[in-house]
Amino acid sequence: LKVLDEMLQKDSVFPPNRITADIVFHEVWSGRRHTEEQIASLILRFSSHGVSPNSVWLTRFITSLCKNSRTNVAWEILSDLMENKAPLEAPPFNALLTCLGRKMDIRGMNDIVEKMDEMGIRADVVTLGICINSLCKSRRVDEALEVFGQLCGKKTDGGNVIKADSIHYNTLIDGLCKVGRMKEAEDLLVKMKKEESCSPNTITYNCLIDGYCRAGQLETAKEVVTRMEEEDGIKPNAVTLNTIVGGMCRHGGVNMAVHFFTEMEREGVKGNVVTYTVLIQACCSASNVDMAMHWFEKMLESGCSPDAKIYYALISGFCQARRDHDAVRVVEKLKKSGFALDLSAYNMLIGLFCDKNNGEKVYEMLTDIEEAKIKPDSITYNTLISYFGKLKDFASVQKIMEKMREDGLDPNVVTYGVIIEAYCSAGDINEALKLFKDMGLRSKVNPNTVIYNILINAFSKLGNLKQALSLKEEMKEKMVRPNVETYNALFRCLKENSQKETLLKLMDEMSLVSCEPNQITFEILMQCLSTSDDLVKLRKFMQFHN
Template sequence: MLAQSKLLRLRHHHRLLPSRFSPLRRCHSECPSSSPAELTATQAVEVLHQWDFDQLRPFLFEASHHLPQIIVRLNSIPKAVDFLNYLRDKAERPQQALSYAFEGALQLASRHPNSQQHLLMLHTYRKSYLSNISLTAKSAYLLLQCLGKAQMLDDSLLLFNELDPSSTSSLISKLRGLFKSGRTHDALHLLDEMLDDFTGEVVFGELGRRDHRGRDFADEDIVGLVTKQCEHGVFPDAFKLTQMITTLCRNRKNVVAWELLHGVMRLGGAVAVEAASCNALLAGLGRERDIQRMNILMAEMEEMRIKPSVVTFGILVNNLCKARRIDEALEVFDKLKGKGEGNRVGVEPDVILYNTLIDGLCKVGREDHGLSLLEEMKTKKQCRPNAVTYNCLIDGFCKAGKIGKACKLYSQMINEEVKPTVVTLNTLVDGLCKHGKVHRAVEFFNEMKGKGLKGSTVTYTTLISAFCGVNNIDKAMQYFDEMLSSGCSPDAIIYYSLISGLSIAGRMDDASAVVSKLKQAGFGLDIACYNVLISGFCKKKKPERVYEMLEEMEKIGVKPDIVTYNTLVSYLGKIGDFRSARKLMKRMLEEGLQPSVVTYGAIIQAYCLKKNVGMAMMIFEKMCSTSKVPPNTVIYNILIDALCKNNNVEKAISLMDDMKIKGVRPNTTTYNAILKGVRDKKMLQKAFELMNRMIEDACRPDYITMEILTEWLDAVGEIEKLKHFVQGYPAPSPASSQTSISF
């Protein structure tokens, strides 16, 4: 096949053969029939009959390039062979003359009705008597064509190996150039002319590259290029096939990769398909969670007797775990161990496979099952548990809130002489902090530092965030300084946590200092960070810093969001600048941001604080009628409290009724506000109704409720009602309570 393919290439490119095949690079076909060369050939044929060396000398040395025409004119293969023998024996420098004369003999043989037989005879003659002469391009083409038809592959290969590598490399360079420029269709045409193992190397190598300097190959071109090679018996080896499939899958071309692999299998290259190539496709399918095709490919591997490796099963188990199909992953794992219907497949589970399955079990809350696999690993010498095994289990128990078991596993890890890693440290520190054991996390961190294990950025981020969360900013700053001194580079999360914590705590100068360090480290503020700073400066009543933040945002292209506007509207409302607040809301609408319930709540509360309940009610009614944002419990509470304080209890009561109609659930704060109002208006019967409604709504009274009702109900002799109320039972109204009692 190799020799045949090289012959095919030579057929179209014989003019590219090197000079050592043809010293003068000229043949008789290039001369017109009426040229002087034709006349010279006629004269030479007459001379040949006399075999006079002196008369032949001009043809042998001065016009040897005419010899092909002279030999053809002899019109006899035996005479041509006699002349070749004459040249070999008589010529002083026979190489050049023999080269041209042999070309003529081959041309004469190719024109004979029994050309194949005569050409093979000349090939045998050359091997025996003229093996040291160089062939012209035409001679090489005619011989290779003949040998290819005769299926003489060894002779074809030997002959082709005489080619100057420059001819091969020029074609290969041309093919590579077409690939790099993205001219795949032209490359396909060229392949038609030069299909062999060398071009296969180029095609498979180019398709396997991760980056292409030209345009990407079209899907049909990729399959077409490989198919064309395979149809001519040129198959990629396992490495090249794996490389091509990996590249396709990384470029999210799983369908093409699937067609490519199955095309190679179908065309007879199944022998070259190994587990590695299938693993590459399995990994690509796994990234797209295509479990169905993964199972099909696994079945095909078994059918074609492609032996899977432990990596094969690792990919399958890993992706089944990621897809939360743990039971299927366990079935695959049990098959490896020889359980179930399927017998052993000759692959032993390794540590990585065990760890993958344990991690998957922990992620779906089956930590105890993972723990049993840990015990199983201890019985196997070849896959003893390592730090990754313990880290997966510790993380699983921490996320499940079983901190005690996680700490016990850590102790077991130490007893088993498995060295903890920084992942172990971070996992336990994070678990302890998230479950309110920050001081225990600090103790554990100090213990690990004493053993020579330094914390990472993740460790410090966890501790700093935890201390910011409990408003212990001093401790957070302490760990921030420690982090800097230990050589760990803070990430954006740490800076944001500190800025947020300091701003909430009102330490705006310290927050500004951290902002400066953040910018020096090359980070930029995001909208969340700007919002927390703006909120902090608003609380500190520093409008100049607020405007500074807004100008900075505009300068770097960070647009205000709904949180920014809500913060500013609330601040402007609190300082009584309602005109600016309304302008801000108008601008918000112009920028395509719809006011949220927080926006309405902020402006309504601001009007209520300024005792302008009428305007607050107008905004509330507009919100209910024109806005798509329904009022929530907080807004109702603000208005009910303001109305009661404004001595408009009847309107407050009607708002409570409106809450019920709209399905907005009141809370204890709602009832406390309106109970204060009915107490001040001495509406005892309404108070009893509200107490019963409060029980129905499952709102438990707090100390404010008791403070409102105790003295009032005791003074009017209704303390028993209060006792029933506290116990959660509505008390029957006595006859006396049918009439309103004033106190």
């Protein structure tokens, strides 16, 4: 070490060379007894003599620094080596570029590539791949194409020419497809086919298919499947199937997806967990849970093992369809398969059992949550508050609110809305108003349109037009936008009170604030307005709102 220290002195008679660096850094790396700071310091001392560790060792160290989130130190070392004109190659720069690419630090990547070019350090095929991949992922496809054009055909330090391969083309085609530039993606495919030893593969065509599906061009996507087989002899795979089935479920409906899936199965392309998940979720979203169960059974027959997502989708579907017994059966299947319910599934089930007024099952779900050590969220508490509010069990409502606060969850606008509605339904408008006033003072939660509508509707039903209109004016003062439900409640009250002038004013106001009426609005107004002049005004109102 004393000899090495003498060699590394600024005016050393025997300065280090590449062989010295190889010996020293081999020992440093093998021993693993030095900190990153010590190694970095040693590299910088060698750098002052224009000497760098060999490319393999330096790349390894730069990678280590990047893994430890020390990209600044990595760049400082490479910059210092460049300044001292130490011989460098592309690999250590590629290691740093890879790290910056994962962070989507495009500016940092550009700085490195520019500096490499300035210092005469030649990029290689790996540099090309890293740059275009990162640029495409950040939707900067034009820049990716520019880099592709600049680097292809250039010579590397080893004397080889950078040649684009299928991975590079696939990355660019995928990038173009993701931003909807399908014509350019197709043109690039034509160019790819002309390249020597660079044929398109399944991934290439899957990128195109995904692009057309994203754009809703489902027939074109199906044509690409035919092309890949007929023109290039490439067989579609499960990804091809899943991409089109997913696109059809999003844009064309489940029936089209089922038909395509059946066709592909006949041709030997088997579905996997993803295929069945997409179909089951689509069926549930379309409120066709029986069809969803059909595909669940088909999935089991095919030998695919369902994952938790599929069970959650079925539970959600049955909860939306209010089929509690079927939902419970799916929960039993889920548990037998070794999965557990998450909070979202518990919330759906609690909501279902509350709607079914099945207190026993609600209690069972809450016990399960506690045993699973899952912390309830605002949705859980709001559902329970709504349930007990409908039962007029306000003592339980208060207890749940206290428990909610104990768990660090402040009642939100939904919580207050649920309780205010419960008080109104129970005919206790005074308690509802008390809580309404308490919102802004104690909790700092501002009432929204829904809460105002609940109160306006309650006062309208009581025939208290003055209070209902006062709340509507308060909405204006507090910049809470009224909606069609607000006006419908007021129109009903005005109808009962025969307040035609006020009703006409509200019609004008509704048009002024661009609040679109619905069928209920027109039905109420037609009952209120009967004279020829009134009907003319109603016709104009209807024409204004198309």
